[in-house]
Amino acid sequence: MLIIMRQGANKNEIEKVKLFIEKKGFDAHISIGELQTVIGAVGGKIMDPRDIELLDGVSEVIKITSSYKLVSRIFQAEDTIVTVNGIKFGGNNLGLIAGPCTVESYEQMDKTAAALKKSGVKIIRGGAFKPRTSPYAFQGLGEEGLEIIRAVADKHKMAVTSEVMEISQIPLFEKYVDILQVGARNMQNFNLLRELGQTRKPVMIKRGLSATFEEWLMSAEYIMAGGNREVMLCERGIRTFERITRNTLDLSAIPVIKKLSHLPILIDPSHGTGLRDKVVPMSRASVAAGCDGLIIEVHHDPDSAVCDGAQSLYPEQYDELYHDIKKIAPIVGKKVF
Amino acid sequence: MLIIMRQGANKNEIEKVKLFIEKKGFDAHISIGELQTVIGAVGGKIMDPRDIELLDGVSEVIKITSSYKLVSRIFQAEDTIVTVNGIKFGGNNLGLIAGPCTVESYEQMDKTAAALKKSGVKIIRGGAFKPRTSPYAFQGLGEEGLEIIRAVADKHKMAVTSEVMEISQIPLFEKYVDILQVGARNMQNFNLLRELGQTRKPVMIKRGLSATFEEWLMSAEYIMAGGNREVMLCERGIRTFERITRNTLDLSAIPVIKKLSHLPILIDPSHGTGLRDKVVPMSRASVAAGCDGLIIEVHHDPDSAVCDGAQSLYPEQYDELYHDIKKIAPIVGKKVF
Amino acid sequence: MLIIMRQGANKNEIEKVKLFIEKKGFDAHISIGELQTVIGAVGGKIMDPRDIELLDGVSEVIKITSSYKLVSRIFQAEDTIVTVNGIKFGGNNLGLIAGPCTVESYEQMDKTAAALKKSGVKIIRGGAFKPRTSPYAFQGLGEEGLEIIRAVADKHKMAVTSEVMEISQIPLFEKYVDILQVGARNMQNFNLLRELGQTRKPVMIKRGLSATFEEWLMSAEYIMAGGNREVMLCERGIRTFERITRNTLDLSAIPVIKKLSHLPILIDPSHGTGLRDKVVPMSRASVAAGCDGLIIEVHHDPDSAVCDGAQSLYPEQYDELYHDIKKIAPIVGKKVF
């Protein structure tokens, strides 16, 4: 930690800061500049920067060590590659996931899966437990939904991803699902994250609506700290003042995360924009920016979808997009799965 | 729901919108204006506005019924008043809660409670389970923390409020605590909210860092929908681009919530600003704006606090603030508890 | 305008709203629904929705006509194509602009232009008047800067774009420059916009740091209302809570603007990210999303740049990017200029 003293801070103030730091178990390294004195605090464990900010004569306090370790590129230089049902995410690989917002019925899942299979999809998504803003909205089929998606996936030789909302659901998900998703609203449900560190299936963690990159990485750190090394990050739009799009999809997440972390970074353009006609251009953009994967909502008949039909592609649209992706990916050095 | 057609939308497009609405189980009321046609959709159950937005000729779709019911002033005109240990929140009453961020030890809680008692505090706060961004940070004393705060509160004839993070902790909280808090990061942990609807102790729900007023009310609706009528809302700052303050405390929450809902609205100026020297002016401001309660971090010795000492008041500061509050409250028609 | 009455609003309240609307010169069309009455206000000129929101019994007021006209796709269905020095922006065309942040000297401009020429650049950028947050920072070379960039551009057969900050500078810009830029901080400098409506050179207007799409289009409307039809929009990042990137580049601007307006939409990935290593991926992403142009900062020697060197590409990097762009553009149906 670095403590920047104000211009004109006196000896007494500097001395008090030094004593405070030492009391907290840190060593104080004082370096007196032309205009300002800077004090480095090293060697201790925990100190809240704001405690020092309140001392007289202090201008600013700066944390210089990032709080995450296991997720950092410093800890692991080479890209983590997560492989599910032959599909690879990370490194030079671009994995694709598609499927409806919600599992509605066996028939719906089967029709959608059959359509997607033709476009090469090998991992299907579909919600069984749905986080809904309103207590009166459809909350998903629950375990029955997981049974359906598993059965359909097995029939079509696909793997399954679905959102887990609560600790008590984890055993169910370990039974039915290949990738466990953590939703944006649960990105800082730390109890859930800690438990997911104990599972040995890959976990995909979405970015919270107002989460900084650092907080997001810290949440991934919770999972890795439990021993689970197969963590994937998924950007799905942040909340800004704009109202025409549901959220603002932040594609700079791709180069930023790839620099800070070795974990795969996926994009969810469906929630990120909220409207079908924005999904296709933003998917292509994600690939061109170098993402490691895409998770896209597709429904065999979006007009009759129970949920989020407006942001779901028609199977033909997905197929067309898939062909575009296969053209763009090699330009940025990626192999499409 | 109202569908605004574009200027120049043709008969065919209008007819298709009508058919779509009717297929979804709604009646369509078409009113042809000078410039634009407006179609009202009434009587049905659920329809995603975006599904219609995607139809040809549609300019905009507007939801006209708010999604919350039980929390609304339309449902209940008179203010809900929550009473805990003789302290009232809501109506003409302003309740005060104070205490440290975290339960550290019996001695710390006892000293703080003894100091606060002199300033009339009858409800003490203190975290036993702490939501921490980092998995490596102190996570609270757990059940031991709850035992300590209960014992100290009983000794000083105080009630207790503390944050519950997870469904499995609810029985513990029902045993030790008088008000169950839901933290900002859990505001949309819908499973937790649903379970809290089953308890019969008051629940205080904090506003999420990027939650709209409507979403916040919807989360309170989850709790009320379970049958728990004693719900309190607590503003604790939203996330904006500003960096000097930890969050931006949104005091307009007070008049806005009082207009939309009958539930008490409290302010947490400690998390809302993150710095002790901002807590006092913002507390006074909250009272002048008409809040129904304040929850303020106070530590008997902030400099040695394990957590959030920088935003904790010294007991003497709290006492001084308490006297200011007692002067300001009557000017806005409030009685201080 | 549509006025949604509350559930249970009484006849008296409805009557008062009707009278208010009529007093303002509008006709009131009342339609009584099952749950709520909706009143349409048509035919009048100006009415502030909030005036009605304050009347008793009113739940919500909705504006149904967008405020912009000339910039709208409804007004003009076909894409506006702006051509400068043979470079086309809009329709199926993707125009490229490159150059340094600031004009520093003849030598610097000449070297940069010579390097860019090899990569096909035909429009060069460079600031002569610089909007700087600090009054003590370098404010640009002024008219001398315009003279230099013009001379260099003429030598290399290029066109020139530069930022105009103030009404009194317009005659200078008409003399030296081919495209007049309006900076993000001046997006709502309405006096400047009105005057730019009088010029007959193309104007490129950047999106303000917290401007909605609608406000941005309204600012373009100011320019078009003065008779200037050659307006281009340029996204350059919005302000959010994130700190690692300088701004959050909102690429959804591309599909959104293309739907609402016929004007060309350009992307400035240099200001949008603020760091060189993010510029390349975000440029490729912009092209894949279908943008009509890119304006990219390139300096012959970024390490010695007076300003924004950190976000400027090396000429070799630009050349490599140019080749990627030429590969991606045809996939999305664009011809690169």
Add this chain to the structure above:
Amino acid sequence: MLIIMRQGANKNEIEKVKLFIEKKGFDAHISIGELQTVIGAVGGKIMDPRDIELLDGVSEVIKITSSYKLVSRIFQAEDTIVTVNGIKFGGNNLGLIAGPCTVESYEQMDKTAAALKKSGVKIIRGGAFKPRTSPYAFQGLGEEGLEIIRAVADKHKMAVTSEVMEISQIPLFEKYVDILQVGARNMQNFNLLRELGQTRKPVMIKRGLSATFEEWLMSAEYIMAGGNREVMLCERGIRTFERITRNTLDLSAIPVIKKLSHLPILIDPSHGTGLRDKVVPMSRASVAAGCDGLIIEVHHDPDSAVCDGAQSLYPEQYDELYHDIKKIAPIVGKKVF
């Protein structure tokens, strides 16, 4: 400037940073810590932190000197007090300004002024040149408006404040007006600010919709750098994701600015909330938080106001508020003017 090297940065990387710094005219002070090396750069003039961030081995770069000087409390410890027509802003003084959004006619201004006079108002506000999002909206009466407000103010022995939008209007304002306002949208119109540094009348500068506190102070610095010492800051709400209020009024501006700067901080609760019923509670809150002044919209007949009637108080409401303010101010050590 402080350069924090990554953990494990090697000697070669450190050496390159040192050379870079020295090339830019700074001295490099290297201090090697247990985990990380920190390099201080002192003595030079200008260096873009991002240039260093891009060098190998660099983790983070921190600016340690704030860019503003004249506006800072370090430069001037005692509060600046601005006095206009006997009304004082700053120090222990709380000045009040009231009046309509826009000058509509002599009669309107006269009626409003007569009403306000009874509540002790000595400075009247009213717009003559109006910044409007739409080119088709009413743009104000212009010079005629200034003549009217001046005549009315003289009749009632009041001073005048009004918004100046453009450099060429400054002479007019020097003739008619006592306080020149800079609107939120012009907060970074640097050319205008520089010219306002040359006037010798007080200038009130509003905070931009997405301006940080530091940027706002930098804009005030532009004015002070020109020699004008009578600068006042006015918070009027920032843009966030919330939609119910027009803006989010950030009252933490009061304690933050009072700590960083000696300049008076005023609050505009009318634009800050956009709705009359929120103006009264937020005004009281501002006073309790310790603001140095309030500027409040009042119209003799808000229902017939040309502009912003919905956020204008009735004269009786203002009078009631005035009495509340006089009760709250002494509690926080302020004298009301």
